[in-house]
Amino acid sequence: MGFMQKQVFRLGFSVLMAFCLALGLLIQPATALTDEQKLVSEVWRIVNRSYLDETFNHQNWAAVRQKALEKPLNDQKATYAAIQKMLQSLDDPFTRFLDPEQYRSLQVNTSGELTGVGLQIALDPQTGTLQVVTPIEGSPADQAGIRPRDRILKIEGISTENLTLDEAAARMRGSIGSLVTLLIEREGEGEIEVRVMRDRIALNPVVADLRLSPEGTPIGYLRLSQFNANASMELAHAISSLEKKGAAAYILDLRNNPGGLLQSGIEIARLWLNSGTVVYTVNRQGIQGSFESFGPALTDDPLVILVNQGTASASEILAGALQDNGRAQLIGETTFGKGLIQSLFELSDGSGLAVTIAKYETPQHRDINKLGIKPDTVITQEPIKREQIATEADLQYKAALELLNKNSVVSGVGK
Known part of the structure; x- marks a missing residue:
């Protein structure tokens, strides 16, 4: 091998070594992620790969991940809160995190928003308020006079303002024969308090x-x-x-x-x-x-x-x-x-x-x-x-x- 060839080889080898070292430095922090950080990254990757809006609500999605991982995630509660905050930035009420219990109950129920009082619910995309899509025919909610487009302000005295769909549905579920009190707001009629007895919802379509x-x-x-x-x-x-x-x-x-x-x-x-x-x-x-x-x-x-x-x-x-x-x-x-x-994805810790x-x-x-x-x-x-x-x-x-x-x-x- 000639002198020039040796020099080129050495140069190439040293560049390769430097690249490997730099790569090692880049890779090193990723391998040191805690289980909590891994869960946040797992959610971020799923959304990054499959979410409908490729602008991610006109924001830098990589920066959102960075911000979520900056704070210490010492326990499950902090991790779930960080994931929910990350998803809230998308401003899409249907893209949501489900803890293990919520995920299991959603798998059991095809719609996920059908409750023990017989209400189909959604979050109003414009206002974020909890809204009735429709009561199921013959259900307790239907018999109590609840109507489509009614807004549910409180469930058992608890404001629905910061509740997810699944949390609201869970609060309305309960044993057959038990009562739940809902504070409803209706266009042109103001606020109405409605008491509904929970029951099994029979559906003959x-x-x-x-x-x-x-x-x-x-x-x-x-x-x-x-x-x-x-x-x-x-x-x-x-x-x-x-x-x-x-x-x-x-x-x-x-x-x-x-x-x-x-x-x-x-x-x-x-x-x-x-x-x-x-x-x-x-x-x-x-x-x-x-x-x-x-x-x-x-x-x-x-x-x-x-x-x-x-x-x-x-x-x-x-x-x-x-x-x-x-x-x-x-x-x-x-x-x-x-x-x-x-689409529903199961996460590594049993949440969804x-x-x-x-x-x-x-x-x-x-x-x-x-x-x-x-x-x-x-x-x-x-x-x-x-x-x-x-x-x-x-x-x-x-x-x-x-x-x-x-x-x-x-x-x-x-x-």
Whole structure:
């Protein structure tokens, strides 16, 4: 080896050694992370990899991690508080940390926000207040007169201002027969105190009935209260039964339906569509996937869907899919506006992390989140009693009957 080659080799070797030493210095602190710091870093990495908003609420996400690790994390409580503070900077109520107990209870319950009083709850994205999406039909909360959009200010005298969704739900759970006192704020009515007796929540998602319009047209009335695992099969049975009875048109009532399983919403859309896109999912890289309908539909009869402010999540996907595909006309009020998809991650210490990883878009690429679905015909009405639904007192239902008749869409439909 010549002198020049040796010099280059030595130089190269010394640069390599210096690089390795520098790398060693960089790596050294990472290997010395405490278990508490490792948990914070684990949460940071999951969010960094999969969170929907790549700007992380217009902040330097690496700097957020640095700040979280600056303070001493001496115990589990301090660590969990640091993680929660880090996630709060995203300003997304659905991306949240769950301690081991909360994580276990969320796994047991598909929605995570269904409680022992029968309320579906959410945090208002604008104000951060705890809000009722809708009471489950026939539940104690429903019977106590709690309505969609009611704000829950206190649970058993404890302010909900700094509670997470899961903490609020946990405070409303309890043994069957026990009472819980809620302080509710309602638009135009101020504060109301409501006492609710906890009970087991029985969910029968489908109500089906054959009605006659004023002109004598047989109309299938279907009300769906929730998208649970049985909803698609139950609705398919109901449609088949109404078809045999001679239904010539349909009204699908999704008012105060808080959603549930995404797959259930997609399957129900497919019952009505011969072809077409049902929904798109969009992550931070853009279109992630789509769900299609391949037919055949169970019926091609005209369809009107009833929606209101309590129509949320999977209900909005179904309504948006059938509206955008020209399969149904929507009547009622603009829907709730919950169009985000969360994924659940288990952390190394048995706690969990719910992270918003994507959002829904309708077949015509309308964003549902915070905007909701606007009906073709807007009709607002004061809250009505349960027994008044789909009667003369129900203005939205009456408008659906009139639309089906006025358009003469049902005349000449043979069976």
